Amino acid sequence: MTTELLAVRGLAKAFGLSNVLEDVSFSVMPGEIVGLLGPNGSGKSTALNVISGFLPRSAGTITFAGRDISDAPVHAITDLGLVRTFQLPSMPHRMTVREVLKAGKRDDGGRFAPVAYGPEIDVLLQEFRLAHVAGHAASALSGGQKKLLSVATALRANPKLLCLDEPTAGVHVSLRSDLVGVLRNYVAQGGACLVVEHDMLFIRDLCTRCIVLDRGNIIADCLPGELENNPRVVEAYLGKAIEKGGMAQ
Amino acid sequence: MSDFLIHVISVSCIYGILALSLNLQAGFTGLMNFGLIAMFGCGVYGAGLVHRFGLPVALGPALALILAVLMGLFLARLGRRLSTDYWGIATLSIAEIARIFATNLEPLTGGAQGISGLPLLFSGLRPWDGAARLALFAVILGVAWLICERLVRSNFGLGMKLIREEPQLARALGYDIDRIRSTVMVIASVIAAVAGVLYAHYLSFVGPELLLAPETFLIWAMVIIGGIANNRGVIAGAFAMQFMMAYVPFVKDYFALPSDFVAAARLMLSGGVILGFLLLRPQGIFPERVGGRHDH
Amino acid sequence: MVQFIFDTLFRAADLALIAVALSAVYSLIRFPNVALVQYAVVGAFVGMALQQQGVPIVPAVLLASLLVGGIAQVFNAVIFQRLLRLDPAIALIGSLALSMVLSAGFLLGFGPAAQRFSVQVAPATRVFGVRVTEMQVLTGGLTVAILIAFALLLFRTPLGREMRAVSTNPVLAAATGVNTARVTGLVVFLSGVIAALGGAMLALRGSVSIDMGTNMLLPVFAAAILGGLGNAFGAVFGAIVIAAAETLITNLNFGPIVGQDHVFLPASYAPAASFALLVAVLLFRPRGIFVSEVTRV
Numbered sequence: 001m002t003t004e005l006l007a008v009r010g011l012a013k014a015f016g017l018s019n020v021l022e023d024v025s026f027s028v029m030p031g032e033i034v035g036l037l038g039p040n041g042s043g044k045s046t047a048l049n050v051i052s053g054f055l056p057r058s059a060g061t062i063t064f065a066g067r068d069i070s071d072a073p074v075h076a077i078t079d080l081g082l083v084r085t086f087q088l089p090s091m092p093h094r095m096t097v098r099e100v101l102k103a104g105k106r107d108d109g110g111r112f113a114p115v116a117y118g119p120e121i122d123v124l125l126q127e128f129r130l131a132h133v134a135g136h137a138a139s140a141l142s143g144g145q146k147k148l149l150s151v152a153t154a155l156r157a158n159p160k161l162l163c164l165d166e167p168t169a170g171v172h173v174s175l176r177s178d179l180v181g182v183l184r185n186y187v188a189q190g191g192a193c194l195v196v197e198h199d200m201l202f203i204r205d206l207c208t209r210c211i212v213l214d215r216g217n218i219i220a221d222c223l224p225g226e227l228e229n230n231p232r233v234v235e236a237y238l239g240k241a242i243e244k245g246g247m248a249q
Numbered sequence: 250m251s252d253f254l255i256h257v258i259s260v261s262c263i264y265g266i267l268a269l270s271l272n273l274q275a276g277f278t279g280l281m282n283f284g285l286i287a288m289f290g291c292g293v294y295g296a297g298l299v300h301r302f303g304l305p306v307a308l309g310p311a312l313a314l315i316l317a318v319l320m321g322l323f324l325a326r327l328g329r330r331l332s333t334d335y336w337g338i339a340t341l342s343i344a345e346i347a348r349i350f351a352t353n354l355e356p357l358t359g360g361a362q363g364i365s366g367l368p369l370l371f372s373g374l375r376p377w378d379g380a381a382r383l384a385l386f387a388v389i390l391g392v393a394w395l396i397c398e399r400l401v402r403s404n405f406g407l408g409m410k411l412i413r414e415e416p417q418l419a420r421a422l423g424y425d426i427d428r429i430r431s432t433v434m435v436i437a438s439v440i441a442a443v444a445g446v447l448y449a450h451y452l453s454f455v456g457p458e459l460l461l462a463p464e465t466f467l468i469w470a471m472v473i474i475g476g477i478a479n480n481r482g483v484i485a486g487a488f489a490m491q492f493m494m495a496y497v498p499f500v501k502d503y504f505a506l507p508s509d510f511v512a513a514a515r516l517m518l519s520g521g522v523i524l525g526f527l528l529l530r531p532q533g534i535f536p537e538r539v540g541g542r543h544d545h
Numbered sequence: 546m547v548q549f550i551f552d553t554l555f556r557a558a559d560l561a562l563i564a565v566a567l568s569a570v571y572s573l574i575r576f577p578n579v580a581l582v583q584y585a586v587v588g589a590f591v592g593m594a595l596q597q598q599g600v601p602i603v604p605a606v607l608l609a610s611l612l613v614g615g616i617a618q619v620f621n622a623v624i625f626q627r628l629l630r631l632d633p634a635i636a637l638i639g640s641l642a643l644s645m646v647l648s649a650g651f652l653l654g655f656g657p658a659a660q661r662f663s664v665q666v667a668p669a670t671r672v673f674g675v676r677v678t679e680m681q682v683l684t685g686g687l688t689v690a691i692l693i694a695f696a697l698l699l700f701r702t703p704l705g706r707e708m709r710a711v712s713t714n715p716v717l718a719a720a721t722g723v724n725t726a727r728v729t730g731l732v733v734f735l736s737g738v739i740a741a742l743g744g745a746m747l748a749l750r751g752s753v754s755i756d757m758g759t760n761m762l763l764p765v766f767a768a769a770i771l772g773g774l775g776n777a778f779g780a781v782f783g784a785i786v787i788a789a790a791e792t793l794i795t796n797l798n799f800g801p802i803v804g805q806d807h808v809f810l811p812a813s814y815a816p817a818a819s820f821a822l823l824v825a826v827l828l829f830r831p832r833g834i835f836v837s838e839v840t841r842v
Contacts, residue, residue, distance in 0.1 A: 052421070078423030086421065092414035094478070095407075096540035103407040104422055112403045135540055150418075157422060281634045283641070331827055333634045334577055335770070339827050342763055342820040349817040462759075466645060469638065509656060513649040520645030527628055527639050 003066065005030050005161055005192050006051070006082070011060035012216075013043075013050050020046045022216040024060070028161060033183065033193040035203045035224065038213035039236055044196045045087060047213065048163055051194075052084040053077045065160060081160030085167065087196075089150040093139035097130055097149060100138045104156030120156075127182055128152045129175065144171040151179070155186060162186070163194045168202050180205050200227075212236065255379045257495045258488075259451065262386035265487040266393045266444040268471040269480060270437040275469075276478035276537075277401050278433045279413035281333050284324065284340030286465040287347045288438040291316035292445020294351065297364040297455030306368055309449075313442045321438030325431040341462065348460040363456025370450050386447060390484070393440055397480050400436070409433060463516060467494075470519040473526045476533030485535065493518055547673045549792060555681060555750070556788035557781075558688045562743030563761065564768035564780035565692065566736040572712035572775035573729050576633040579640040580620065581740045582765055583647040583758040588613045588741025589748035590651065593660055602662060610741040617737025618730060644758065651755035659754035684746040691742055692781060695735075699777065708732055712775065764791070764816065767823035787819045794818040 004027040013021040021043045028034050036044050049055040051062055053074040062070045069077050091100060101121055125131040128148045133141060141149060151167055162183075168176050176199075183193060183206060197203055203210065204224045212220040212227070214236040220227070227233050267289060274280040295313025299306065324343065328336045351358045358364070371381040400406055408429050411419040416426055449455050467490060475486025497514045500506070526533060567581050592609035596602055624643060628636040669676045699705040710718040711728045719725045747753060768787045772779025795815050799808040 054420070073425075074420045075423050075425040078421070083423070084421050086417070089418070090415055091418070092411065094414060094537060094539050095410050099407060099410070099540060100418075103411050103419075111405050112400070114399070114402050115404055115407060137539060153422065281638070327824070327828060334637050335827055337634065337637055338577065338763075338766055338770070339824055342767075342823050345763060346817050346820045346824075349814065349820075353811060353813050463645060466641060470642075473638075509652050513652040516645045516649035516652070520642040520649065523642035524624065524639055524646065527631070527635060527642070528624065531631055531635070 004028065004063075005032075005065060006194070007061075007063045008047075008051065009061045009063075011047070011050060011062065012058045013046055013055065014058045019216055021050070021058075024213070024216070024218055026211050026218060026221060028192055028194055030160070030190065030192050031187060032209060033187055033195065033207050035207035035210040036194060036196045036213065037198075037203065037210055037227075041215075042213040042236075043216045044213055045165060048084060048165055048194070048196055052082060052163055054084075078157065078159075081158075082163065083154045083157045083159035083161075084163040085147070085150040085154050085165055087165040087169070088143075089146045091138035091141060091146050091149065093137045095138050096135050097138050097141065098125070098134040100149060101125065101130075101153050101156060104153035124152045124156065127178070129178065142170075144175065147171050148175065148179070151182075155182075159191065161192045161194060163196075165196045166198065167195065168197065168199050176202060177205075252379060253495075255383050257491055259379070259383045259386050260495075261488040261491040262383070262390045263444050263448050263451070264468065264471060264491055265390045265484040266447075267441055267468050268475065268483040268487040269390075269393050269397045270441040270444070271468050271472050272478065272480060272483045273397055273400070273433060273437045273440070276472060276483070277406065277413060278409045278430065279333070280328065280430065280433065281337040282324065282340050282437075283337045283462075283465055283469075284342070284344030284347075285441060285468055286460050286462065287340075287344040288317060288320055288441035289445040289448075289464075290344075290347055290351070290460045291320050291438065292442030292447075293449045293455050293459055294358065294445075295442065296367060296446045296449035297359075298357070300367045300455075301359060301364045306450075310443075310446050313446050314439060317438040317442035318435055321435035322431060324438075325427070325434040328430060328434075329427055341465075344460065344462065344465065348457050348462075351457040351460060358457075359455075361457060363454060363458075365454045367450055367453040367455065369453045370447075382451060386451075389443065389447065393443070394480055394484065396436075396440070401480070405429070405432075463519060466523065467515075467519045470522040473531075473533060474522050476535035476537065477531075478537035479533065479535045482533055482535030486533070490518070490522070548675050549796060551675050551677065552792045552796075553785065553788045555685060556791060557784040558685050559743075559747055559750075560761070560765055560768045560784040560787060561781050562688060562691060562746065563740050563765045564772070564784050565695065565777050566739040566743070567765060567769045568772065568774055568780040569695075569732055569739075569777045570736040571769070572777065573708070573732050574621075574625065574629065576625070576629060576636040576640070577766065577769070577774060578625065578736075579637065579762060579766075580643045580647065581617075581736060582761045583644045584613050584617055584737050584740040585744030585747070585761070586651060586753060586755065586758040587616065587647070587744070589744035589753040589757075590655055590660065591741075592745045593662055593748065593753075596662060602664065606742070606745045609745065610738045613741035614734040614737035617733050617740075621730075621733045644762070648755060648759060655755060657755060659752040660748070661752040662748055664749065678750075680749055684749045688743075688746055691739065692778075695739065696778065698735075704728075704731065760816070763823065764819045767819045767826070770823060771826050787822065790818045790822050791815040 006028040008027065009025050011021055011024040012019065024047060036047065038044050046055065050057050053069065053072055057070060061068060064077065064082050065080055067080060069080065098117060098121060101124060102115060102117060125134050130145065130149060138149065147167060147170060151164065154162055167179060171179065187193060195207065207224050210222060210224050210227060211218055212233050219232045219236060220230050222230060267285065270288065271282065271285050274282045292313040295316050296309035299309040299312055324340055327339050331339060352361050370385065371378040374381050401409065408419065408424045411424065412426055412429055419426060471486035471490045472483045474489055475484065476482030494515060497511055501510045563582055563585050567577060570578055588609050591612055592606045595605035595608055620643065624639055625636050628639040664680065669678045699708060707723045707728050710723055711725050715725050744753065764787055768783035769780045771786055772783030795810055795812050799810065800806050
């Protein structure tokens with residue numbers, strides 16, 4: 001039996017009187033790419049923020065790679081190999097794209113050793129089609145390019161689990177398939193992914209399993225192909241007319 | 250070289266060290282320290298207290314080092330829960346508290362009279378003692394510059410720059426922000442304290458008027474004029490400001506201006522340079538080289 | 546005890562107007578404008594200069610305050626709006642630099658000696674065994690009156706409602722038809738007027754020297770932050786607490802602690818008390834006692 005990489009048990013999060021997460025339990029195995037779906041306001045991003053240590057939990061436990069990380073600070077969680085990206089990544093304007101990418105993996109050659117740009121940096125720049133802007137200020141990138149850079153930077157840290165918050169929103173269609181390829185490749189080499197996403201095509205292409213949240217609870221945990229036949233999922237989405245288009249894809 | 254020129258360059262070297270210290274904090278890590286003079290004060294009073302109580306001169310730097318580390322850690326601790334502007338005000342307050350205690354704790358610090366008669370460096374080398382001091386200061390400025398350059402070009406330096414602008418991204422990538430800030434504050438504090446020890450033995454006098462808040466803003470003016478986050482630039486800024494300050498009394502004599510003019514002109518120079526540059530050329534004379542050698 | 550209360554209240558009156566002005570501006574323009582303490586000095590000096598030209602004292606003070614309000618708007622437009630586009634921290638450095646330039650200007654224009662209004666000095670009377678001058682009572686009463694007038698403006702007029710709307714949510718306020726630029730300009734003007742009135746009150750109670758602004762900077766800040774920056778009337782409460790701390794530390798008998806009959810700290814420690822309180826507040830309650838700001842990550 002393989003042990004779980006990430007195990008979330010009875011996770012709850014309240015902001016004041018509103019319970020954004022009520023009772024969420026799920027796990028991620030090594031080699032999996034799990035999609036975390038749900039209508040707007042269902043608690044997906046909050047779940048990601050609590051798991052990655054950016055928000056304190058209200059109740060429940062989170063274990064990662066066999067360690068209890070429920071109350072661990074962000075840097076300790078990252079050191080264990082859980083790295084996340086943001087929905088709207090903001091990039092520094094006094095650092096270049098290459099520098100930001102380099103900052104993704106620390107301490108190679110020692111904390112106080114001079115920065116050295118190894119060949120792997122160039123490979124990543126090529127893979128994410130950022131080579132032509134490597135010397136530009138990171139803040140000058142387009143929204144989509146910033147997303148790609150943040151995924152690339154997170155990958156540099158060589159994480160065991162990569163948590164992505166809407167990685168394709170704003171990314172040009174032609175680059176989405178590249179992103180799918182890069183992530184598949186990363187998982188094939190022993191990684192795992194937890195992806196918050198709206199784009200169903202991307203989910204079907206990439207994910208091995210889907211978890212659907214609605215109003216702070218899990219209403220489905222199934223294969224991507226089974227989503228459309230799940231009455232609770234259809235109801236959750238159709239109840240919100242705006243999301244209908246998203247499902248119809 | 251005339252004695253006057255040697256004097257101005259010597260003081261410029263000491264302020265160059267201070268400008269490097271502030272640049273490490275404000276320029277590269279985004280730590281807006283308005284109480285830098287308290288770190289300098291750790292060095293000044295470290296040397297002064299050792300002299301006052303008749304201890305060996307060599308203990309001065311040791312006491313300065315201990316005080317500076319504590320000061321750096323304390324200011325960093327204060328910054329854990331504060332946003333930039335609140336922290337800036339807090340550091341200004343700490344520096345003022347330090348000055349008030351230096352003025353009033355007469356049995357310990359000599360009060361407003363200060364401590365005088367500190368041994369002058371190289372006094373045995375007369376008439377070459379001035380040049381010898383200048384050489385020492387220049388060497389120490391060079392060493393401080395090397396340390397700062399090495400630091401900001403290291404992996405650690407990437408973390409500093411990331412924290413400066415995007416602390417959330419830095420956290421997500423696993424940087425321990427509190428620890429990096431503390432490390433920077435301690436290193437910068439020790440550098441500033443070294444300048445303090447040198448200055449105390451240069452003036453052969455230590456007193457609370459060395460810790461006045463406008464002194465901090467003089468160093469800010471040096472950093473802003475030279476180019477924030479450019480180590481060579483801020484040293485140039487230190488020389489530029491010191492030379493301007495040094496010629497103020499001559500201007501006063503030449504135009505037969507009232508004696509208040511000197512004090513007013515010093516304030517006016519620091520404040521005016523800061524305002525003028527922030528409004529017209531915020532990046533300074535020598536802007537930061539984003540990306541370093543690799544991207545140019 | 547009565548003496549302690551009087552000392553505290555008069556010191557609080559010194560701080561309150563400037564602290565309220567600082568807080569009011571902060572609520573709209575998100576940076577603490579240090580130069581306000583120097584605006585207070587400008588107000589006092591201009592008032593004195595006008596009086597020396599033969600203007601009666603009341604119009605002199607009013608004219609000076611309106612002038613300072615205008616100066617505040619000019620500095621805001623020429624300096625702070627531009628610096629704020631770079632960074633609030635840069636604007637803070639700019640306001641510190643402006644303070645230095647202004648204090649240099651005072652030194653050149655007025656010299657280092659303390660200045661006072663020429664008013665008839667009535668001999669001090671005793672109230673509840675405490676020496677009080679007429680001028681202290683008058684200016685104390687005026688300070689309270691100005692604070693009440695500002696409160697009425699803020700809570701009882703359409704302009705006040707717009708000001709509060711802009712400070713809570715500028716985008717929403719603009720969307721509902723509030724002219725945010727006009728409201729901000731008015732608040733900047735008012736902050737200058739209130740700070741200048743504060744300076745004039747101080748000058749009427751005693752004298753004003755060029756370093757008053759510099760000396761007031763941190764106590765005023767401490768009061769504004771203690772009351773929660775951006776909450777104008779929290780600043781009044783902050784002023785009272787700071788004044789009490791300063792008065793207490795110099796009036797407490799530390800004798801019993803060190804085993805002597807009478808040990809008092811010298812008055813020069815008084816500012817240290819307010820700065821230390823400021824640092825302590827920042828450490829343990831980073832957003833002041835009356836929190837009016839959303840949490841900043």
